[in-house]
Amino acid sequence: MDNFTFYSPTYFVFGKDEENNVSEYIKKFNGNRVLIHYGGGSVIKSGLLDRIKASLDSEKTEYHLLGGVKPNPRSGLVYEGIEICKDKNIDFILAVGGGSVIDSAKAIAAGALYSGDFWDFYQNTPVTEALPIGTVLTISAAGSEGSGNTVITNENGMYKRGAKGDCLRPKFSIINPDLQKTLPAYQTACGITDMLAHLYERYLTNTKEVEVTDRLIEALMLTIIHEGPRVVKNPDNYDARANLAWAGMMAHNNSCGVGRSQDWASHKIEHELSALYDCAHGAGLAVVMPAVFKYNLKHDINRFAQLAVRVWGCSMDFYNPENTALEGIERLRDFLISIGMPYNFETLGAKEEDIPKLAHTACYGDVNKGTVGGFVPLGEDDVKKIYYMML
Amino acid sequence: MDNFTFYSPTYFVFGKDEENNVSEYIKKFNGNRVLIHYGGGSVIKSGLLDRIKASLDSEKTEYHLLGGVKPNPRSGLVYEGIEICKDKNIDFILAVGGGSVIDSAKAIAAGALYSGDFWDFYQNTPVTEALPIGTVLTISAAGSEGSGNTVITNENGMYKRGAKGDCLRPKFSIINPDLQKTLPAYQTACGITDMLAHLYERYLTNTKEVEVTDRLIEALMLTIIHEGPRVVKNPDNYDARANLAWAGMMAHNNSCGVGRSQDWASHKIEHELSALYDCAHGAGLAVVMPAVFKYNLKHDINRFAQLAVRVWGCSMDFYNPENTALEGIERLRDFLISIGMPYNFETLGAKEEDIPKLAHTACYGDVNKGTVGGFVPLGEDDVKKIYYMML
Numbered sequence: 001m002d003n004f005t006f007y008s009p010t011y012f013v014f015g016k017d018e019e020n021n022v023s024e025y026i027k028k029f030n031g032n033r034v035l036i037h038y039g040g041g042s043v044i045k046s047g048l049l050d051r052i053k054a055s056l057d058s059e060k061t062e063y064h065l066l067g068g069v070k071p072n073p074r075s076g077l078v079y080e081g082i083e084i085c086k087d088k089n090i091d092f093i094l095a096v097g098g099g100s101v102i103d104s105a106k107a108i109a110a111g112a113l114y115s116g117d118f119w120d121f122y123q124n125t126p127v128t129e130a131l132p133i134g135t136v137l138t139i140s141a142a143g144s145e146g147s148g149n150t151v152i153t154n155e156n157g158m159y160k161r162g163a164k165g166d167c168l169r170p171k172f173s174i175i176n177p178d179l180q181k182t183l184p185a186y187q188t189a190c191g192i193t194d195m196l197a198h199l200y201e202r203y204l205t206n207t208k209e210v211e212v213t214d215r216l217i218e219a220l221m222l223t224i225i226h227e228g229p230r231v232v233k234n235p236d237n238y239d240a241r242a243n244l245a246w247a248g249m250m251a252h253n254n255s256c257g258v259g260r261s262q263d264w265a266s267h268k269i270e271h272e273l274s275a276l277y278d279c280a281h282g283a284g285l286a287v288v289m290p291a292v293f294k295y296n297l298k299h300d301i302n303r304f305a306q307l308a309v310r311v312w313g314c315s316m317d318f319y320n321p322e323n324t325a326l327e328g329i330e331r332l333r334d335f336l337i338s339i340g341m342p343y344n345f346e347t348l349g350a351k352e353e354d355i356p357k358l359a360h361t362a363c364y365g366d367v368n369k370g371t372v373g374g375f376v377p378l379g380e381d382d383v384k385k386i387y388y389m390m391l
Numbered sequence: 392m393d394n395f396t397f398y399s400p401t402y403f404v405f406g407k408d409e410e411n412n413v414s415e416y417i418k419k420f421n422g423n424r425v426l427i428h429y430g431g432g433s434v435i436k437s438g439l440l441d442r443i444k445a446s447l448d449s450e451k452t453e454y455h456l457l458g459g460v461k462p463n464p465r466s467g468l469v470y471e472g473i474e475i476c477k478d479k480n481i482d483f484i485l486a487v488g489g490g491s492v493i494d495s496a497k498a499i500a501a502g503a504l505y506s507g508d509f510w511d512f513y514q515n516t517p518v519t520e521a522l523p524i525g526t527v528l529t530i531s532a533a534g535s536e537g538s539g540n541t542v543i544t545n546e547n548g549m550y551k552r553g554a555k556g557d558c559l560r561p562k563f564s565i566i567n568p569d570l571q572k573t574l575p576a577y578q579t580a581c582g583i584t585d586m587l588a589h590l591y592e593r594y595l596t597n598t599k600e601v602e603v604t605d606r607l608i609e610a611l612m613l614t615i616i617h618e619g620p621r622v623v624k625n626p627d628n629y630d631a632r633a634n635l636a637w638a639g640m641m642a643h644n645n646s647c648g649v650g651r652s653q654d655w656a657s658h659k660i661e662h663e664l665s666a667l668y669d670c671a672h673g674a675g676l677a678v679v680m681p682a683v684f685k686y687n688l689k690h691d692i693n694r695f696a697q698l699a700v701r702v703w704g705c706s707m708d709f710y711n712p713e714n715t716a717l718e719g720i721e722r723l724r725d726f727l728i729s730i731g732m733p734y735n736f737e738t739l740g741a742k743e744e745d746i747p748k749l750a751h752t753a754c755y756g757d758v759n760k761g762t763v764g765g766f767v768p769l770g771e772d773d774v775k776k777i778y779y780m781m782l
Contacts, residue, residue, distance in 0.1 A: 015394025
């Protein structure tokens with residue numbers, strides 16, 4: 001196991017109706033002038049935004065509103081948010097939404113205390129300072145409610161890049177599974193896929209002797225595979241959503257990823273797809289993951305076989321472990337199809353002719369250094385082949 | 392799943408040689424006048440205390456020393472520590488040791504800011520304020536390095552009681568598995584038993600639909616069962632110790648215990664043993680757990696059967712799940728014996744004639760309310776029967 005530090009200071013408030021106490025938590029973390037950041041129709045239609053405003057009004061807390069975050073959140077709105085923060089002397093940002101809203105809030109939080117262009121942080125400038133953030137989660141998927149990570153799409157060129165820093169970890173996150181009841185099945189399934197991807201990216205490691213984190217990752221995968229389809233079939237199943245929500249947070253707060261090298265090839269290869277086609281990140285991952293894993297299979301057959309046996313219930317083929325390893329990937333693919341995810345370029349809405357450009361941007365766009373992935377460093381040619389496997 | 396809050400703000404620094412940077416972390420959390428709290432010979436003999444002093448000297452940080460913590464830490468030394476803190480205006484406590492040292496440091500930290508008797512906290516007065524604590528861990532077992540819990544033995548009557556509070560969670564914990572290499576096998580095995588107990592206490596729940604925490608608990612148990620014997624057999628196995636150390640922390644920081652009722656009958660029944668006979672807490676648990684579980688088996692056969700199948704590798708007896716449930720408990724007992732733990736009153740050094748007194752104190756001593764345990768509330772007669780099962 002490698003040396004590591006782990007810091008997850010977020011105060012999690014989990015369960016029914018907890019969002020109605022949001023002002024209490026903002027006070028607890030010294031918020032006085034709040035920017036409420038959100039997306040579009042659903043938080044308004046459902047009355048959630050009104051309830052949050054009522055909670056802040058009850059404490060006479062000053063707040064300003066910035067809605068309009070879209071899936072694959074964009075740089076334009078971040079600049080707008082930073083302006084508001086500076087102008088109104090905002091001291092706390094409340095993100096009401098899913099991963100996109102929270103990621104956008106993190107970008108604003110970092111940019112508000114920075115004299116340069118916030119995009120620097122998405123080009124490897126370390127984030128050391130940010131306004132405090134709180135979240136009211138409406139989609140369990142990205143795990144951004146418990147992580148120090150953020151991904152933004154630069155509108156100048158339409159590419160996605162990530163930033164991270166401990167100061168970006170939310171001060172509190174309110175997770176009420178009931179708020180997710182009205183999510184369409186497709187969006188729920190995209191979230192399930194993203195959670196699984198966060199676990200695969202950590203599972204695919206070159207670090208030896210990492211039994212504890214292997215086992216924790218497997219535990220979360222088993223939970224997601226059990227609870228995911230129950231939620232897709234029955235959106236009102238509170239308990240299944242609750243299990244899924246905590247699994248989604250744990251999948252990305254990195255308690256199960258410490259002390260080991262990680263991969264993240266699938267995320268980087270996917271980011272080009274959702275940036276170019278504006279598809280859901282989870283949908284893109286459903287198409288990307290099986291291809292990447294098959295391509296990398298021979299790098300460590302036993303690792304894929306272990307996952308196949310422990311998580312996907314495959315029988316170990318002791319004469320030919322590669323068969324078992326491959327079967328595990330097939331079961332992942334079948335699972336993703338069973339919850340309604342796309343499985344190739346066509347069902348995703350991607351185009352074969354874009355492949356050379358996608359592969360080039362994944363490997364060389366912006367700050368990328370010629371390869372993607374920590375498990376197997378994949379060059380432009382590898383990535384091109386992987387995209388072709390998705391046709 | 393029940394509503395819950397979860398807060399684990401400890402900054403974990405994990406890996407080789409990290410204790411040499413301890414002064415950096417004390418500064419990070421604003422420590423200027425430090426009480427270094429420790430046990431006896433080993434931290435002195437190994438040179439660990441000298442290295443820590445050197446680290447503080449290098450930053451010219453003022454410090455005072457208070458050694459002498461014994462296993463099953465006692466109230467007398469806590470009062471002494473509180474005096475020093477008040478007298479020297481201490482603003483940070485550094486615990487160098489295992490669970491006993493850390494628990495004693497937590498008691499001092501709470502008492503130093505309190506005008507009354509610190510023992511109030513161990514009689515259900517909530518702990519809302521405490522001096523900040525840091526830890527350098529030398530034994531992975533109690534999980535105190537990542538928890539807000541503390542257990543102290545009151546010398547006036549020799550009974551153990553616990554207190555807890557988020558403010559007791561360490562600001563940082565340095566976990567270097569190498570520091571545990573010199574631990575005797577017996578002490579390592581006691582630690583392994585304590586970790587397993589922390590997981591059983593959480594697994595035994597009456598809350599339905601808790602798949603995610605079930606799976607996480609099972610993952611940690613599987614890790615401990617795999618890595619524990621490797622460490623007992625080969626104390627120098629860094630990787631096995633590292634996996635065990637992270638599992639031990641995760642077993643008790645409560646990320647796997649949220650949203651569900653918990654038991655803690657075994658701990659309460661054990662506390663009377665280690666308080667009276669001054670045996671190791673883990674050794675006491677090894678004797679207590681199989682008896683408690685067998686006694687409670689019929690309360691929820693499926694829960695014990697699930698654990699037997701998923702963790703202990705038992706085959707499910709679908710015609711008679713009770714057989715499977717029982718087999719799981721037998722495998723736990725065999726496992727504990729295999730790592731050198733005692734298995735009855737005699738091997739533990741406890742006495743049959745004390746049973747009535749033990750049972751009475753467990754149920755009625757001090758703040759206890761007539762029963763112990765959240766899974767099955769056990770009255771004095773039940774507890775007496777359970778102690779007799781240990782003969």
